[in-house]
Amino acid sequence: MNTEPLDQKPATASSQTSASTSAPHSVRVATGDEHPVTSPLSVHDMTVAYHRKPVLWDVDFDAPAGSLIGMIGPNGAGKSTLLKAALDLIPKASGRVMVYGKPYRQQRHLVGYVPQRESVDWDFPVNALDVVAMGLYRRIGWCRLVSRRHKQDAMDALEQVGMADFAKRQISQLSGGQQQRVFLARALVQDASLYLMDEPFAGVDASTEIAIVNILQKLREAGKTVLVVHHDLHTVRDYFDYVILLNMRIVAHGPTDEVFTPENLKKTYGGRLTLLDRAAHAMARQGET
Amino acid sequence: MSRSRIYFFTLLIIFFSCPASVTMASGLSSIRDTSMSLPSWDMLMRVFLLKDYNTRVVMFGTMSLGLAAGVIGTMMLLRKRALMGDALSHATLPGIGLAFIIMIQFGGSGKYLPGLLLGASVSGAIGLGCIMAIRHWTRLKEDAAMGIVLSVFFGLGIAILGIIQKMQTGQASGLQSFIYGKTAAMLAQDAKIIALVALLIVAICSLMFKELKLLCFDATFAQSQGWPIFFLDAIIMALIIIVTVIGLQAVGLILMIALLVIPPAAARFWTEKLLPMILIAAGIGAASGFAGAAFSALLPRLPAGAIIVVVASVIFALSLLFGTARGVVHRLIDHTKLSRKVAQQNLLRALFERSEGSRSLSEQNLSANASAASTSFKRLLLARSWSPRKLRRTIRHAISRQLVRARQYNHFSLTSNGLAEARRVVRNHRLWELYLINHADIAPSHVDRGADELEHILGPSMVDELLELLAVKHPELAMPPSPHVINSRSAAARAERHRSKTGSAKRT
Amino acid sequence: MDWTTLDTWIVITGVLSAMSCALIGNFLVLRKMSMMGDAISHAVLPGLAVAFLISGSRGSITMFVGAAIAGLLTALFTQWIHKFGKVEESAAMGVTFTALFAIGLILIVRGADSIDLDPGCVLYGAIELVPLDMVTFLGFTCPQAVWILGCVLLINILFTLLLYKELRLTCFDPALATTLGINANVMHYVTMTLVAITTVASFESVGSILVIAMLIVPAAAAHLLTNRYGLMLALSMIFAATSAALGHISAITVPTWFGFADTSTAGMIAVVAGLLFSLVMLFAPHQGILSKIWHQLRLSLRIASEDILGKLYRLEEATSDQPTYTQAVAIPANKWINRLARMDLSRTRKITREQNAYRLTEQGRNVARQLVRSHRLWESYVAKHFDLNVDHLHDSAERTEHYITQTMQQEMIEELRHVQTDPHGKKIPNQQSDEANSNKKGRKA
Structure with missing residues (x-):
């Protein structure tokens, strides 16, 4: 069973990371053809459809390196869908996604993903340390055991999120905020350069929220790029230096000060464009039956 | 050497000790009693000391089966595919029938076990394929897809068995046993096959333990990490089909699902960790196999498969009730303990606040006041919305723990122990109240209720955190005064509500 | 029997x-x-x-x-x-x-x-x-x-x-x-x-x-056949009765074809129900697999045909006002679906062929005009509402143009305040051809 040596070179990965993150920002490119290798995540004309019904239209942006990016939009705007499509978890109808200039498949070791907390069964019989160690499984490889060194790495990650005391706790005994911190630690332990987080602030208490934000800021200081799906409009200005406003399409994206304006918010939250909905419907109907 | 590896070696040692015990106990095969009378002491001893060759073979087979099913069943249960095993086991029947017919046509023995097992595996795999096809191509959900495949395949199997029965080869009789199992007919060779397959399953599960754990816990994350989740799922399914197929003979295809589901579900009540859960499930499976085989040796006319399942269900019921991790009784006791603790703390607080009065007092005064002053039962009753019976019980309990002492008739006061405890409780309560007012935007008049619920479970670390949080605004936190007036009006109002609810007693 | x-x-x-x-x-x-x-x-x-x-x-x-x-x-x-x-x-x-x-x-x-x-x-x-x-x-x-x-x-x-x-x-x-x-x-x-x-x-x-x-089986089959509750109940019962009757008949006939004696009726009822279900799964009018594949094919064909028409229209537009025969090269015939689409267009007289070159007929031009109109309107619409570069607009329009109805065109026209050109500066064609328009105007005048 000991076949493929997956993820052979974590060392080179990190060196590549530092090289790429130190490069200057590139906010937007003029034409679709030259993709800057420096952007941690470039999404090009991506359309995603569920059962042929487009839920995301022509999403196109380059995430600036070394920034904390908030993705904001109403329910059903396709925020989680965007992350999942970028991670190849759901198929794209068109478009492509580049991570540091290469397809995601080749760059998995550079990306840390924090799924929504509700996406798993927290009654599962594992403890917090086990969950964090899962972030290392890929590096450990097929059929190998989790060594003491890996456990130490996981423990360090728990320490970072302030959960070291709870390492041996079964995960169902943790509060919502603590569960979220465990998920965050699982992403941290991967030592990625780009983090994609799906609603890390959903249903967490105030102190956890502050703790998570501190961690995110530390990540940014270390030159990492963090893309966060976010709900709470009040905190956007405080947390993020770059925002993407999304409602089935990108309404606006750019530095928070420029883009996070009442006018843009109104466009984002002021209901969908009816024609998009109708075109999506027509596509779904004619494609299905 | 990591701990999990040790666990696996233990499992392997247990596994290999089964055949060892079989070979160690020597003895010739003996005639089994076929009457239905209760077994004699001799019989009991013979069965349980494994003196009987047949019994040994059967026990070895059923125990290996139970063990293997427990291991892979845990994965299946945690992957939330518990009923998939049911559908798959039913889907094996046509394969068995067809394999039988083909082997007869080619002049062989229709009951050559590897051949039958091959047929069963192929047909189980086709059934799985059909379930996936129905789910993918139609709007029917998984439950309907499983129901359709299960019943149609089983029907096909019955139809093929119907043909076989009329083939007049004189061999058909044994095939029926695949439906409800015929443990007693197990041969040494069959038992060896079962043991080999069980070994394979244990080996694969221990090699891929980490991968399977990740798949079951968080498939999305696994996929984002590039693990081939389809392949991993396929491994689980393949192992389920294999264990089902080897189990057909022992417990029959209908009851095979029980061995896959019941031991893991029972094991979950005893532990919060995956590895112990697998080991316990394997143990329960093996124990059921052992007991089932023993009973069927003692009472040979009973269907052993059914007995194995009944034993497993009894273990399940016991686990459900008494499991140390999630058992009902355990949780009930926890719950009772907590509510008793809450009542206790409420009593202490009520006594403390009575003695404290509405003015804030200096430390010494307070202590003297608290231990000296006594409060009547009636007043205590008014302090909270508790029933007289509950209050009396709580007081009795507090007296027995020497926190409260009874004064004159129906008057109570705090002991010195009780005072210390009460101070701690009241402090927690008020800290929490302050926290709620300052940080959760709750009006002071509403705060008492929220504090009531949470103060009881504040740990020392949380108290420290609270102190830190509140220190800026309230430097006097040694014993903060109550942020709201402990007025008898609100207590009276609460009592009023309680009274109108219970419709008893008169006004003070 | x-x-x-x-x-x-x-x-x-x-x-x-x-x-x-x-x-x-x-x-x-x-x-x-x-x-x-x-x-x-x-x-x-x-x-x-x-x-x-x-x-x-x-x-x-x-x-x-x-x-x-x-x-x-x-x-x-x-x-x-x-x-x-x-x-x-x-x-x-x-x-x-x-x-x-x-x-x-x-x-x-x-x-x-x-x-x-x-x-x-x-x-x-x-x-x-x-x-x-x-x-x-x-x-x-x-x-x-x-x-x-x-x-x-x-x-x-x-x-x-x-x-x-x-x-x-x-x-x-x-x-x-x-x-x-x-x-x-x-x-x-x-x-x-x-x-x-x-x-x-x-x-x-x-x-x-x-x-x-x-x-399960009859109800599942009925569920694939209809969306109506009452009809589903009725269909499932008919389906069940048919399986039972056919089941018994096949129990006493089918095995004899292979030289065996008859078999269990109960088993055969389930088998027949299963067979009927798979028939429904394949052939059901809307939910059936074949129907889905067929619709898929029809849709692909339509899109391929419309793409050909659009291409010809744009070529005409680019070369001259006068419609000419265009080289066959313009129509990619490498894929079978395109070849099929070309045949279909010739059959319905939307394009005519002269040696290796094709030209739009008047009828084909009308269809193509609608399509190009949809395309360019959509580009304008997207340019207005999306945060996209001009050169990213084409792909979106290329995908969406096939699904845009007359009313949606009208809405876009109104919302875009009757634009005349798309973001690339190309003219958005009118509903009717220019001649038809000028004729109308002439008559009015």
């Missing part, structure tokens, strides 16, 4: 039992609880056995009571284990029904000496023996099973008719039903009891295991 009155009775029994099962099975399928039917049909075994040991006869009222209790207990135990033990529901179901089934099996085997109840008979039925047990009631002689099944079918039909809309509501939205005063829980347990009773009534004819085939 020798058809006798025995066969007639067998078919009647099968049809009755299949219809009663199918009717009640609809609610299982709609409420996504198909496996509950499986569980109950296994779990009635101990109820049957106990009732049998008490009364000592088949078909008695005791047996129905026993089965109903066993069915209810299955539903209740499943709920309790799920709720109190915090075990996942399907696992709870698995634990409950296997345990009950095992107990039932032991009871039957233990009691087999004293009573006439063979486990095989219970599990996969003995429909062949049904006509041997004739009773006369009200001067009408027929097998006892027919009487029983008739009554059960009647009960099920009455249940369905009386609670027609309540059942529909609970299937569709249990929470809403509860707020409207229909207790979805009670409905659930009543349905489960009926499933149990139907199972018992059918166990003699198709066996308790194969009841699940009749519960």
Whole structure:
């Protein structure tokens, strides 16, 4: 069973990371053809459809390196869908996604993903340390055991999120905020350069929220790029230096000060464009039956 | 050497000790009693000391089966595919029938076990394929897809068995046993096959333990990490089909699902960790196999498969009730303990606040006041919305723990122990109240209720955190005064509500 | 094939039992609880056995009571284990029904000496023996099973008719039903009891295991055929009756084709139901696989044709005002779908061919104009609302243009304040051709 040596070179990965993150920002490119290798995540004309019904239209942006990016939009705007499509978890109808200039498949070791907390069964019989160690499984490889060194790495990650005391706790005994911190630690332990987080602030208490934000800021200081799906409009200005406003399409994206304006918010939250909905419907109907 | 590896070696040692015990106990095969009378002491001893060759073979087979099913069943249960095993086991029947017919046509023995097992595996795999096809191509959900495949395949199997029965080869009789199992007919060779397959399953599960754990816990994350989740799922399914197929003979295809589901579900009540859960499930499976085989040796006319399942269900019921991790009784006791603790703390607080009065007092005064002053039962009753019976019980309990002492008739006061405890409780309560007012935007008049619920479970670390949080605004936190007036009006109002609810007693 | 009155009775029994099962099975399928039917049909075994040991006869009222209790207990135990033990529901179901089934099996085997109840008979039925047990009631002689099944079918039909809309509501939205005063829980347990009773009534004819085939398969097939609730109920019953009749016929004919004797009717009923289901799955008008593939093909063809038309139109636009023949190179013929599209366009006279070159006909030009209009309107629309570069607009429009209707065009025109050119500066064609427009104007003038 000991076949493929997956993820052979974590060392080179990190060196590549530092090289790429130190490069200057590139906010937007003029034409679709030259993709800057420096952007941690470039999404090009991506359309995603569920059962042929487009839920995301022509999403196109380059995430600036070394920034904390908030993705904001109403329910059903396709925020989680965007992350999942970028991670190849759901198929794209068109478009492509580049991570540091290469397809995601080749760059998995550079990306840390924090799924929504509700996406798993927290009654599962594992403890917090086990969950964090899962972030290392890929590096450990097929059929190998989790060594003491890996456990130490996981423990360090728990320490970072302030959960070291709870390492041996079964995960169902943790509060919502603590569960979220465990998920965050699982992403941290991967030592990625780009983090994609799906609603890390959903249903967490105030102190956890502050703790998570501190961690995110530390990540940014270390030159990492963090893309966060976010709900709470009040905190956007405080947390993020770059925002993407999304409602089935990108309404606006750019530095928070420029883009996070009442006018843009109104466009984002002021209901969908009816024609998009109708075109999506027509596509779904004619494609299905 | 990591701990999990040790666990696996233990499992392997247990596994290999089964055949060892079989070979160690020597003895010739003996005639089994076929009457239905209760077994004699001799019989009991013979069965349980494994003196009987047949019994040994059967026990070895059923125990290996139970063990293997427990291991892979845990994965299946945690992957939330518990009923998939049911559908798959039913889907094996046509394969068995067809394999039988083909082997007869080619002049062989229709009951050559590897051949039958091959047929069963192929047909189980086709059934799985059909379930996936129905789910993918139609709007029917998984439950309907499983129901359709299960019943149609089983029907096909019955139809093929119907043909076989009329083939007049004189061999058909044994095939029926695949439906409800015929443990007693197990041969040494069959038992060896079962043991080999069980070994394979244990080996694969221990090699891929980490991968399977990740798949079951968080498939999305696994996929984002590039693990081939389809392949991993396929491994689980393949192992389920294999264990089902080897189990057909022992417990029959209908009851095979029980061995896959019941031991893991029972094991979950005893532990919060995956590895112990697998080991316990394997143990329960093996124990059921052992007991089932023993009973069927003692009472040979009973269907052993059914007995194995009944034993497993009894273990399940016991686990459900008494499991140390999630058992009902355990949780009930926890719950009772907590509510008793809450009542206790409420009593202490009520006594403390009575003695404290509405003015804030200096430390010494307070202590003297608290231990000296006594409060009547009636007043205590008014302090909270508790029933007289509950209050009396709580007081009795507090007296027995020497926190409260009874004064004159129906008057109570705090002991010195009780005072210390009460101070701690009241402090927690008020800290929490302050926290709620300052940080959760709750009006002071509403705060008492929220504090009531949470103060009881504040740990020392949380108290420290609270102190830190509140220190800026309230430097006097040694014993903060109550942020709201402990007025008898609100207590009276609460009592009023309680009274109108219970419709008893008169006004003070 | 020798058809006798025995066969007639067998078919009647099968049809009755299949219809009663199918009717009640609809609610299982709609409420996504198909496996509950499986569980109950296994779990009635101990109820049957106990009732049998008490009364000592088949078909008695005791047996129905026993089965109903066993069915209810299955539903209740499943709920309790799920709720109190915090075990996942399907696992709870698995634990409950296997345990009950095992107990039932032991009871039957233990009691087999004293009573006439063979486990095989219970599990996969003995429909062949049904006509041997004739009773006369009200001067009408027929097998006892027919009487029983008739009554059960009647009960099920009455249940369905009386609670027609309540059942529909609970299937569709249990929470809403509860707020409207229909207790979805009670409905659930009543349905489960009926499933149990139907199972018992059918166990003699198709066996308790194969009841699940009749519960689920017809309802599932009907669900693929229609979206209408009433029609689904009716279709499932027709489907069930057909499978029962065909099942018996094939049981006595099909094996003889391969040189075997006849086989179990119960098994063949399930097989025929399965075959019919796969036919439905393939050929159903909207939900069928073939229909889906066919629509897919039609859509691809339309898109390919429209792409050709659009391409020709743009070439015409670029070269001159006068329509000319365009080289075949312009139409990529490398893919079969494009070749097919070209053939289709020639056939419907939207393009004409001269040697290797193609030209739009007037009719084709009209279609193409609409398409290009949609395309450029969409580009303008996207440019207005999306945060996209101009050079990213084309792909989006290329995908969407095929789905834009007249009314959507109109809305875009209005929203975009009657733009004349798209973001690339190209002219957005009008509804009609320019000549037609000028003609109209001329006439007006």
